Amino acid sequence: MPYGYNGKILRVDLTTGAMKTEEPGEIVYRTYLGGGGLASYYLLRELKPGIDPLSADNILIFASNVISGAPIAGMTRFTVAAKSPLTGAYGEAEAGGFWGPELKFAGFDAVIITGKAEKPSYLWINDGKAEIRSAEKIWGLETGPAQEMIREELREKRARVALIGPGGENLVRYACVVNELKHVNGRTGMGAVMGSKNLKAVAVRGTKKMEMHDPEKLREMSKNLTELISQHDPNKVLHKMGTSNLVVPLNNQGILPTHNFRTGFFAGAEKISGEQMVATILKGEESCYACSVRCKRAVEVSSGPYATSEKHKYGGPEYETLGSLGSLLCIDDLEAISKGNELCNRYTLDTISAGVAIGFAMECYEKGIITQADTEGIEFRFGNPEAMVKGIEWIALRRPGLGDLLADGVKIAAARIGKGSEKFSLHIKGQELPMHDPRGKVGLALSYAASPTGADHVRAPHDTAFQAPGSNMERIAPLGILEPIPARELGPRKARNFTYLQFIWSLYESLGVCNFVAGPVWALSLTRLVEVVQTITGWETSLWELMKVGERTVTMARIFNLREGFGRKDDTLPERLFEPLESGALQGVGIDHGEFEDLLTLYYEAMGWDPKDGVPTRGKLAELNLYWLDEFVKDRR
């Protein structure tokens, strides 16, 4: 070993049942790290372009990384990646919880799954061994009972299970994957890919301790980080409210998505806020492996039409869900939203896409494109919680009619029903918009448009984090970003900031790092992140090397999409975001189309991509050590 890390990859062919283990070698690990980086590497090498994402030809990758599993806060996330059935583009989603570290303890960094099982199956990975088992008895079950039955069958209560419910089985294009029933690989429909492969679950158990270069130093760093977390969040906002703390401030800023993005102000915001949740239905805080933040919610509604499942085992709504099943739909009933959240976790639906799909239906209903004849008599109007809860069930079960229609996502749905409904389908590249409005933070417009997975709010920190002098600026100073930029400024400075910041978040996705613990948002500074990688792997790495992994990964996803036929025309925003907000603090504010297009050009060029279609130049591929991918894009230049 020239440097100091190696790990194992498990390969599973569901068609033949063949399995094998391989060691890609340290240079592959150091070049791609894990998560999104490692997954892109294998997908580009092995996935044929043009395949149907719901066919046996798709390749599904579960990937941890070189640092996850170490006992330190905020580094537990893992990636599920494949070609997305929602977008036809690169698909990827991360989740926290315990599954990622458990895979490491079981002796693997990643699992590459090809083919399709003849019958419902699940994968059981136990301390270096793997087995494909029948899932015929659990197929059709919701996630809670399915997980229970798997643990019983394996006689292993401590098995960590990443699995799908009926949403995934029914190939809802935005079905998610869930572990511990509440940690979700939410976006781009990875649950549908599992379903299409007849793969109900991947259960893992491992007892191996992770090998580290300097375990003692890591222990010290871990202790230190826990202290820093307390210091950086003295009011324990994330602990007390989780992400739900965002509802009220975003509403005050005029960018809480409401009425299907027609406005950023919701009169009922306080009723669905984190404060309200704490005062009413919150039963406790939950955590991921080794983390002291405990940002996850556990809620319980004990009675009434929206009573939740016993023992609040499906967690509680994040900010995104409070938006997508709440303000977006003008629903101010926190109990209904919590029920909707629970249903999504039981069925494995992405709450963002599900909410936006229902919002689309509600606006169509408002405009008379959909009528009570389509909704089994239910009033599908904005503000009606019953419509939302029913909608989720119909989608998950692909109930013929509206459920089946919405299960394909708003892009396909709008194309199918026509009549001007495209205008109400808020998506980019087919993926539904998250609950952050770029009209108040324009860097996000670029972030959404350029995201390889379609609309995605976790491609880079949002502009609002760095718009004023103060402590946050210090956190990104190691990137050379020394001056604050107003959240609504477009142009060269914004292009620069986004370009750099996306590398960091792309890196987080390859290292399983959580945005709430890592800088620039939180306690783990960029300098410390470099040290952590060094301490665990033994590599004398640097922020340069790690940023370049981030850049490499962004570029690989771009190439994946170029190969599938995507181009500049797809890097845009839904019409509505160019229009003015109808009310609230930013009433009248829209995004200027010309300025947006120029920002996109600057970004392409900053990335070393041509302005015409965002195709990386040969030299840029060389620079990123990606020249092997030139053959995939040379015809696009």
Next chain:
Amino acid sequence: MPYGYNGKILRVDLTTGAMKTEEPGEIVYRTYLGGGGLASYYLLRELKPGIDPLSADNILIFASNVISGAPIAGMTRFTVAAKSPLTGAYGEAEAGGFWGPELKFAGFDAVIITGKAEKPSYLWINDGKAEIRSAEKIWGLETGPAQEMIREELREKRARVALIGPGGENLVRYACVVNELKHVNGRTGMGAVMGSKNLKAVAVRGTKKMEMHDPEKLREMSKNLTELISQHDPNKVLHKMGTSNLVVPLNNQGILPTHNFRTGFFAGAEKISGEQMVATILKGEESCYACSVRCKRAVEVSSGPYATSEKHKYGGPEYETLGSLGSLLCIDDLEAISKGNELCNRYTLDTISAGVAIGFAMECYEKGIITQADTEGIEFRFGNPEAMVKGIEWIALRRPGLGDLLADGVKIAAARIGKGSEKFSLHIKGQELPMHDPRGKVGLALSYAASPTGADHVRAPHDTAFQAPGSNMERIAPLGILEPIPARELGPRKARNFTYLQFIWSLYESLGVCNFVAGPVWALSLTRLVEVVQTITGWETSLWELMKVGERTVTMARIFNLREGFGRKDDTLPERLFEPLESGALQGVGIDHGEFEDLLTLYYEAMGWDPKDGVPTRGKLAELNLYWLDEFVKDRR
């Protein structure tokens, strides 16, 4: 102060005599650091394009940086920069010694000199104050007596004096600037710019201790670095032989420039080697401020035609000089070379350009283009030391005829005499080739061609440093370069390596870091360099931020040159390097023209420059925080 460093710039207008001090502010320092970075920043802001470099319109900058002056080995170098009278392009040269730290002790980071003094003058900077003084009595003196007279006049024996001799006064286009009579800002004719401004010298004295963020940690790091220097050079090769250690190995590799680059093998190599120098004329080793390497030579020839000046006060020849005044001219007389070196330091001529100019004359003589009628009867043949020594004197004094002709550099000389002599003029952009042959290390072909200052061997570490697995690879691993690449491989991997490595060396030029102490060549690793900057300035910086300063600086120099009309056509090699070497280990080896051009294209693209003329894209300018320079290049796209 949001971060922690500020410093002062002295402005001197020689035309009016006005002087003032200004503080550019911390963000300018952190963005440009010093040296080449800071100088480019000011030149681009203030120098008008198209001016005559030898007119009062040129701007001459002496720049130290944010770390120099700290008591730690290998960080003492300073930059002299201006528009080059040799190339008409960006001009810049670094020197070690004591002058740079002394400027810091005197309270300044840089001196910006504009205009032209009416009469010969020198500048005296003494503990925060500055004064323009008459140099009428010392004008015309060689550097030794001039320095002495200045120190006497100032009654300050410890004044550090950067000055010119007759070469600079006579506007030899490759006149250098010298401090302590032996530390030389050698290339691009900065001495001629001093001469053109009637500026004989800049004398500095300071007693202020440098302020540092963490002086105790710096002391510890300094001690540690000194130990590492011993460990990394257990045989003390650089201490015992200095750069002269290269003569024999390069000859063995077949790339010791000989016979005006017709071959890379010199039969007399051992006679002019470091080993020979140690065994005969070496009198001692000398050092720069705070450095334990002591790589500088002091030689003495006590008698004979080439007897050197008393007390070996002009130092001794570096490898470059052993090449340019030795093997290149087929001269195997070490005493003559030492004399030539001394003369160059007395007159302030760059030894590389002087040697190549003489080599040009010798080849013209060989071909009958120059005859004894032009050489006052001296046989100007290869191998004749008398021709070399006379040639240097004639050039420095611009003796009418051959001396005056060669004083303008080989490009202008060849254009003037014609008759096919262009083929013997070994230069790029007008600057003469250094003593490293790209035919044995092809990355250097790119390095030479792309260098903004014309042919330059210190733009990036040479390919030979990283061609085999082993310890050197570990030193550049923090850049993400993990695999060795053969020295003679062209193509994408070489483009990547050069692109990254040039950022590091560009950074060294902005931080005054010496290649012999810093990684990748020596004891100071990249990680430690980041720590040093952090310890001195208090900035939480990173290798990313510092590499980006390197990239920014390379790009600024590119823009300087584009603004002056340079383009892709100028980024090439002299014809001879495409031709095969005539003898030695690489006999028959040339550089493939097509492969070279493709490497150049890959490099441009890796830099975010268009392949047509190497013009940075708008997005790349934005990314580097250089969008303010767009106006200078937008007409070139």
